[in-house]
Amino acid sequence: MSLSTDFIVIGSGVAGLRAAIALAEAGADVTVLTKDKASESNTEYAQGGVAVVLSDDDNAELHEGDTLVAGAGLCDERAVETLVTEGTKYIKQLIEWGTEFDREGGKLVFTQEAAHSRRRILHAHGDSTGAEFVRSLIARAGRESRISLLPFAATESLLTADGRCTGVRYLDPILRYPREIFAKAVILCTGGAGQLYQHTTNPPVATGDGMAMAFFAGADMADMEFIQFHPTALSLECAPRFLLSEAMRGEGGILRNAQGERFMGRYDERLELAPRDIVSRSIVAEMRRTGSRTVFLDMTALDGGFLRHRFPKIDETCRAFGLEIARDMLPVSPASHYCMGGVRTDLWGRTTLPGLYAAGEVTCTGVHGANRLASNSLLEGLVFGARAGEAAAMDNGQLPVASSRPKAGNDVEEDSRKPVLSTAVRKRVKRVMWERVGILRDRESLQRAIAEFDQIAKANLSTASRNFVTLARLVAAAALWREESRGGHFRTDFPNQKESFRLHSIQRLGQPISSSERVEPGEYSR
Numbered sequence: 353m354s355l356s357t358d359f360i361v362i363g364s365g366v367a368g369l370r371a372a373i374a375l376a377e378a379g380a381d382v383t384v385l386t387k388d389k390a391s392e393s394n395t396e397y398a399q400g401g402v403a404v405v406l407s408d409d410d411n412a413e414l415h416e417g418d419t420l421v422a423g424a425g426l427c428d429e430r431a432v433e434t435l436v437t438e439g440t441k442y443i444k445q446l447i448e449w450g451t452e453f454d455r456e457g458g459k460l461v462f463t464q465e466a467a468h469s470r471r472r473i474l475h476a477h478g479d480s481t482g483a484e485f486v487r488s489l490i491a492r493a494g495r496e497s498r499i500s501l502l503p504f505a506a507t508e509s510l511l512t513a514d515g516r517c518t519g520v521r522y523l524d525p526i527l528r529y530p531r532e533i534f535a536k537a538v539i540l541c542t543g544g545a546g547q548l549y550q551h552t553t554n555p556p557v558a559t560g561d562g563m564a565m566a567f568f569a570g571a572d573m574a575d576m577e578f579i580q581f582h583p584t585a586l587s588l589e590c591a592p593r594f595l596l597s598e599a600m601r602g603e604g605g606i607l608r609n610a611q612g613e614r615f616m617g618r619y620d621e622r623l624e625l626a627p628r629d630i631v632s633r634s635i636v637a638e639m640r641r642t643g644s645r646t647v648f649l650d651m652t653a654l655d656g657g658f659l660r661h662r663f664p665k666i667d668e669t670c671r672a673f674g675l676e677i678a679r680d681m682l683p684v685s686p687a688s689h690y691c692m693g694g695v696r697t698d699l700w701g702r703t704t705l706p707g708l709y710a711a712g713e714v715t716c717t718g719v720h721g722a723n724r725l726a727s728n729s730l731l732e733g734l735v736f737g738a739r740a741g742e743a744a745a746m747d748n749g750q751l752p753v754a755s756s757r758p759k760a761g762n763d764v765e766e767d768s769r770k771p772v773l774s775t776a777v778r779k780r781v782k783r784v785m786w787e788r789v790g791i792l793r794d795r796e797s798l799q800r801a802i803a804e805f806d807q808i809a810k811a812n813l814s815t816a817s818r819n820f821v822t823l824a825r826l827v828a829a830a831a832l833w834r835e836e837s838r839g840g841h842f843r844t845d846f847p848n849q850k851e852s853f854r855l856h857s858i859q860r861l862g863q864p865i866s867s868s869e870r871v872e873p874g875e876y877s878r
């Protein structure tokens with residue numbers, strides 16, 4: 353028996369929860385599907401904070417300017433303007449809803465991160481900002497009787513009929529078999545794909561399946577080549593790549609090589625607070641130069657009491673691995689962290705597939721361009737999650753819920769394709785991505801990666817495995833197409849930025865890569 357609701361939201365990070373609240377406020381019934389428990393998303397792990405114009409010495413033009421500079425010529429200026437101007441309103445609303453940002457003497461405390469011209473980063477419980485967002489948004493969503501949260505319900509594919517997204521097929525968490533649910537529209541908020549890489553700061557759920565589902569359903573993907581590598585993930589043989597927040601460098605942390613030298617001066621005059629792509633490449637160069645597999649984050653000049661208070665989660669995690677942050681050199685190396693590209697949307701979350709909206713890291717709104725400014729992602733999820741919810745309600749309010757048996761976006765033989773991502777495929781793809789589609793890329797490495805992905809794809813793969821390898825191929829193909837270096841994409845065979853590539857890469861099922869100068873607001877059909 354199939355189910356129906358007014359709207360389906362896939363994902364329960366900041367974008368998904370905010371979209372669901374906007375839909376419920378518009379009087380619609382919403383079902384939120386999430387493949388793990390509701391709190392498990394990239395949002396939950398965001399440490400550093402949220403960038404927002406709220407301090408006396410700041411203004412929207414400054415935040416906009418910093419975001420555009422970080423984006424290296426590929427931001428959509430209207431998207432950035434929307435982010436920085438509306439961001440303040442939505443953060444104030446979040447505070448009204450009970451989000452507790454850190455304060456001193458009742459006043460909000462702002463920290464510094466790389467490439468920001470002002471101290472404008474709000475944080476919560478020191479280094480648990482994302483978790484505080486999730487806590488307060490789940491509490492707020494819980495007060496809306498129209499929102500139903502369905503945890504442990506992994507979406508397999510988007511359903512389409514007559515060129516429109518009409519619902520999703522998901523794995524029923526109790527019955528353990530695929531079910532279909534229909535709606536007036538679907539809002540995709542499934543987050544990023546950091547798990548494509550062997551080393552990542554992202555949780556295991558960040559496999560990018562929403563991106564792959566949208567691609568198979570016919571939506572355009574943009575700028576998939578732009579992956580942000582975070583410079584300072586804890587690098588111990590025995591530990592996952594736990595994020596050591598950029599805010600640690602913002603508070604005065606120093607990077608040293610294996611010989612104990614502070615090395616960033618060799619690479620950039622902004623030292624440890626140079627943009628992330630520069631710091632990550634500098635670390636790789638320094639590790640190669642010194643023949644070491646890590647560099648070190650040195651916080652020893654800072655007071656231990658301050659560090660424990662400011663970074664309690666990081667302190668606790670480092671201690672669990674025998675490291676004292678105020679005393680020890682912390683071994684770090686870069687790890688994949690954020691996807692700037694994704695499902696192409698306009699300024700209201702409309703994708704190129706009618707009935708499908710998207711918000712948050714799964715999208716390419718044009719906010720981040722070729723490189724995301726630190727701490728802009730929670731803000732993006734909040735602002736564009738709300739806008740996608742509002743637009744979906746406005747565009748589709750009068751539509752009936754689809755009832756006919758539609759065609760699945762993943763047009764597959766159901767019985768041969770189980771939803772599980774195989775360990776063998778996961779491991780192989782992650783290794784190839786790290787070695788050949790990583791921080792430094794060139795034509796040969798990318799061509800070899802694509803050949804390997806094509807080889808893997810010949811097998812009779814599960815839906816999840818096919819999604820994973822397809823996504824890897826999309827990143828590699830876009831990286832091969834872009835014969836220049838810009839933002840998070842660095843080609844050793846084309847080390848300079850080229851004006852002729854001030855374009856977005858666009859990928860569409862069954863078509864060769866094309867390019868577009870910009871995304872027009874409202875250009876997509878509803």
Ligand code: SIN
Nearest residue numbers: 399400597598726727
């Ligand atoms: C960090 O805390 O370094 C990560 C924050 C972000 O990615 O914006």
